[in-house]
Amino acid sequence: MPVRLNHVAIASDQYALNGRFYESLFGMKPSSKPRPARSVVLGDGYVGMNCIPRRDGRYSGLDHFGVEVEDVEDTIARIKRFDPSLSAVKRPPIRPFAAYSAHDPDTNIFDLSAPSMDKKDVYAENNWSQKRRISHIALRTRHAERCAEFYVEVFGLKRLERPKDDNHYLTDGRMTLMIIPWRIVDYYAQDPARTGLDHIGFEVESVEQVKQDMVFLIGENPHMRGRALGYGSEGEARLKLFQKCPLGCFHLTDIEGVHIDVAEA
Amino acid sequence: MSARINHVAITSDLYAMNARFYEALFGMKTGKKTLSPARAISVGDGYVGMTHIPRRDGRTSGLDHFGIEVDDIEDTIARMQKFDPELQALKRPPIRPYAAFSAHDPDTNIFDLSQRNIGFQKDVYADNSETDRVQPRTLSHIALRTRNAERCAHFYAEVFGLPLLNKPSDENYYLSDGRMTLVVIPWKIEDYYGMDPARTGLDHIGFKVESVDQVKKDLEFLIGENPHMRGRALGYGSEGEARLNLFRKCPLGCHHFTDIEGVYIDVANGEAN
Numbered sequence: 001m002p003v004r005l006n007h008v009a010i011a012s013d014q015y016a017l018n019g020r021f022y023e024s025l026f027g028m029k030p031s032s033k034p035r036p037a038r039s040v041v042l043g044d045g046y047v048g049m050n051c052i053p054r055r056d057g058r059y060s061g062l063d064h065f066g067v068e069v070e071d072v073e074d075t076i077a078r079i080k081r082f083d084p085s086l087s088a089v090k091r092p093p094i095r096p097f098a099a100y101s102a103h104d105p106d107t108n109i110f111d112l113s114a115p116s117m118d119k120k121d122v123y124a125e126n127n128w129s130q131k132r133r134i135s136h137i138a139l140r141t142r143h144a145e146r147c148a149e150f151y152v153e154v155f156g157l158k159r160l161e162r163p164k165d166d167n168h169y170l171t172d173g174r175m176t177l178m179i180i181p182w183r184i185v186d187y188y189a190q191d192p193a194r195t196g197l198d199h200i201g202f203e204v205e206s207v208e209q210v211k212q213d214m215v216f217l218i219g220e221n222p223h224m225r226g227r228a229l230g231y232g233s234e235g236e237a238r239l240k241l242f243q244k245c246p247l248g249c250f251h252l253t254d255i256e257g258v259h260i261d262v263a264e265a
Numbered sequence: 266m267s268a269r270i271n272h273v274a275i276t277s278d279l280y281a282m283n284a285r286f287y288e289a290l291f292g293m294k295t296g297k298k299t300l301s302p303a304r305a306i307s308v309g310d311g312y313v314g315m316t317h318i319p320r321r322d323g324r325t326s327g328l329d330h331f332g333i334e335v336d337d338i339e340d341t342i343a344r345m346q347k348f349d350p351e352l353q354a355l356k357r358p359p360i361r362p363y364a365a366f367s368a369h370d371p372d373t374n375i376f377d378l379s380q381r382n383i384g385f386q387k388d389v390y391a392d393n394s395e396t397d398r399v400q401p402r403t404l405s406h407i408a409l410r411t412r413n414a415e416r417c418a419h420f421y422a423e424v425f426g427l428p429l430l431n432k433p434s435d436e437n438y439y440l441s442d443g444r445m446t447l448v449v450i451p452w453k454i455e456d457y458y459g460m461d462p463a464r465t466g467l468d469h470i471g472f473k474v475e476s477v478d479q480v481k482k483d484l485e486f487l488i489g490e491n492p493h494m495r496g497r498a499l500g501y502g503s504e505g506e507a508r509l510n511l512f513r514k515c516p517l518g519c520h521h522f523t524d525i526e527g528v529y530i531d532v533a534n535g536e537a538n
Contacts, residue, residue: 013278056497057508057529058463061325089454089462092504101462103454106373107412109462142373184355184369192355192367192375193324196464227322233358238323259323 003155005175006047007066007111008137008200011058012256015051016040017223021255022049024217024224026132026202031121043122044133046174062197062258065137066111067155072099075112078154104150106141108196135203136176136247141195144168144181151177163246190237199242199259207250210262226253268425270445271313272332272363272377273407273470276324277526280317282493284308286525287315289487289494291402291472296388309389311398312444314363328467328528331407332363332377333425341378344424363390370420372411374466401475406446406517410468414438414451421447459507473535477520480532496523
């Protein structure tokens with residue numbers, strides 16, 4: 001049962017600018033058939049990233065991720081077997097990636113697609129390799145262990161042996177889904193963040209080069225600057241919590257404020 | 266045990282403008298002694314304080330959390346843990362105008378806790394407890410959309426003593442502190458056919474106003490005065506229509522729009538409190 005963690009979506013009022021940021025800094029490529037009134041779709045050859053215009057009543061930031069499976073119907077049956085109260089909803093055909101949306105036991109939403117689907121945009125074209133690519137998606141959720149069991153049992157993701165921390169690391173062979181336990185006590189001296197997607201990570205050829213490229217980009221275009229990290233006591237507390245992820249060694253945000261960590265492959 | 270649902274927080278990159286929107290349209294007022302201009306902006310309606318928080322790195326924007334004022338925080342935390350020993354609370358830094366603790370319900374929806382008359386509150390939260398200001402437009406409800414709605418409703422009823430109101434035949438739970446209503450709506454992914462599923466959490470806020478028609482006129486006037494006072498377009502396209510139809514299911518509002526940030530607001534005619 002080969003599965004691929006190959007979709008991530010970010011909702012933003014600055015979705016177009018944010019798309020340009022990922023193109024510029026990480027070399028992600030836009031779809032060859034863009035639909036200018038809808039979201040900006042980019043890819044790194046494996047993962048497709050949708051920068052979605054934020055809609056009325058919705059939150060901005062990291063929104064959901066997606067999993068490609070061999071057989072969507074079979075996956076939905078596995079979801080139901082894991083927990084009969086979990087359900088899925090069919091998506092409108094306009095979507096470039098998803099056939100269904102579903103959720104885990106903590107109501108974290110993910111999209112489902114299958115290779116046989118008539119996919120669009122980069123999801124139909126994702127077959128190249130590049131030196132900067134998404135390596136992990138981190139989900140912070142209250143019942144981390146049960147959610148990890150869910151992704152293992154339903155999708156067949158493999159657990160990785162990692163250093164002693166209480167996170168769960170699941171892999172599809174290339175991408176890692178990192179499940180971090182959410183505890184309100186981790187938020188001392190800062191506003192507690194809601195549960196859900198926490199950050200994304202990139203593997204790069206050189207962290208130093210990424211830093212230099214960022215400085216260059218901001219010089220070229222001041223709008224390419226992300227959020228300041230680590231300022232003030234609360235900023236410091238947020239950064240320290242973010243820095244606990246062992247998969248990244250340099251920390252930044254995109255234009256929207258989404259946390260990104262990078263490490264050398 | 267008399268709990269007051271008297272705090273709501275919205276995070277936004279446009280937090281300053283969003284606060285002006287609530288001042289301009291709903292007549293909410295800033296505090297007599299506001300906090301540092303570099304921090305959040307709080308406005309109040311005489312009962313509920315609304316804090317507009319600058320969105321910070323790694324955080325989502327939109328309706329963020331709500332808050333409840335209680336007689337005794339320690340007792341409330343004990344009740345929470347009696348309801349479910351896994352639930353926890355977190356002491357907050359003293360700079361906060363409202364919260365002494367943050368905590369969460371069984372579905373991990375976050376709320377702040379404040380204790381009445383301990384001199385902790387600042388800004389509009391201090392003013393709100395001192396005065397009985399009456400204004401024609403007041404917050405009437407906060408709607409929370411969550412998966413285990415029944416369990417969460419029982420949590421708020423048991424821990425805070427909020428009575429469940431008998432409402433028309435829908436699946437929602439209506440809990441009241443005597444003035445403000447907490448609407449707990451079941452989140453079901455099937456409700457999102459034809460649109461992107463929204464995450465669970467705070468869904469919208471509602472106001473009681475002296476005249477819905479006057480609110481509509483005031484909104485037009487404000488946009489004429491200042492084009493930045495325009496909220497988001499609602500109901501456009503098939504997905505916009507699906508989102509609006511779901512929002513309209515709340516029976517407590519009859520006119521629907523958003524603030525500058527895109528937060529859903531519904532209004533209805535009602536007597537001022």
